[in-house]
Amino acid sequence: MSYQLVFFDLDGTLLDFETAQVESLIATLQAFNLPSHDTIVADYIRINHTCWQQMEHGELEASRIPQIRISTLFLQYGITADVDAFNAHYRDTFAGNAILIDGATDILRYAQGRPNLQVVALTNGLKNMQHDRLRNANIAKYFDAVYTSEELDSFKPHTAMFVRAYEKLGLPLTQRNALIVGDSLTSDIKGGNDFGIDTCWYNPNGQANPGGPTPVYQIAVLNELKRIL
Numbered sequence: 001m002s003y004q005l006v007f008f009d010l011d012g013t014l015l016d017f018e019t020a021q022v023e024s025l026i027a028t029l030q031a032f033n034l035p036s037h038d039t040i041v042a043d044y045i046r047i048n049h050t051c052w053q054q055m056e057h058g059e060l061e062a063s064r065i066p067q068i069r070i071s072t073l074f075l076q077y078g079i080t081a082d083v084d085a086f087n088a089h090y091r092d093t094f095a096g097n098a099i100l101i102d103g104a105t106d107i108l109r110y111a112q113g114r115p116n117l118q119v120v121a122l123t124n125g126l127k128n129m130q131h132d133r134l135r136n137a138n139i140a141k142y143f144d145a146v147y148t149s150e151e152l153d154s155f156k157p158h159t160a161m162f163v164r165a166y167e168k169l170g171l172p173l174t175q176r177n178a179l180i181v182g183d184s185l186t187s188d189i190k191g192g193n194d195f196g197i198d199t200c201w202y203n204p205n206g207q208a209n210p211g212g213p214t215p216v217y218q219i220a221v222l223n224e225l226k227r228i229l
Helices: 017-031 039-055 062-077 081-097 103-113 127-136 158-170 184-196 224-229
Strands: 003-007 118-123 145-148 178-182 196-203 218-219
Touching: 003 158, 017 039, 017 081, 039 062, 062 081, 081 127, 103 118, 103 224, 118 127, 118 158, 127 145, 145 158, 158 184, 178 184, 184 196, 218 224
Parallel strands: 003 118, 003 178, 118 145, 178 196, 196 218
Antiparallel strands: none
């Protein structure tokens, strides 16, 4: 198929969220003279993952995640540091820690060069954070548009996020020559399936699909997208 629109997820697809998360958290804990051992890092990752899952299920607003995840962590460890100050430091550190996944720049440059193809970022994330990270990673220039869940007041896998993205792009909802590329079966692939566009699961670790959302394509490295686009 000749695609005219490709949606790229950001975290875990183009940006190395896991590495940036750990490095930024450790740097912030150390800046506040707090313990930065493996256990507290693992607990933060678990808490953060739970928060984003709750958001996907409509149980938590994205804007509340930064406050809740740190408050929960501090409560668990009896930490009395200022949550707002900690969040601000973490946010600035994380925004500057925009680590690209191998091949991200190359595939974006390739996609941008395809005739009649719009390249759009579609991310479940906070507006300022995600735009800052794209600029810091020097890949913002490759997108025709960048839409966050905060800006669209919806989030993947909800169909409303795709509908609002199409509206902002000025495209008719009957257009189906589109593809979404992402690492999350429950967010990117389910969202694409429900909206009715093609899906590509970026699965670098070769995880088994436990069932449910089924991608049209599956790739292990971003360069494989060239044969699809």
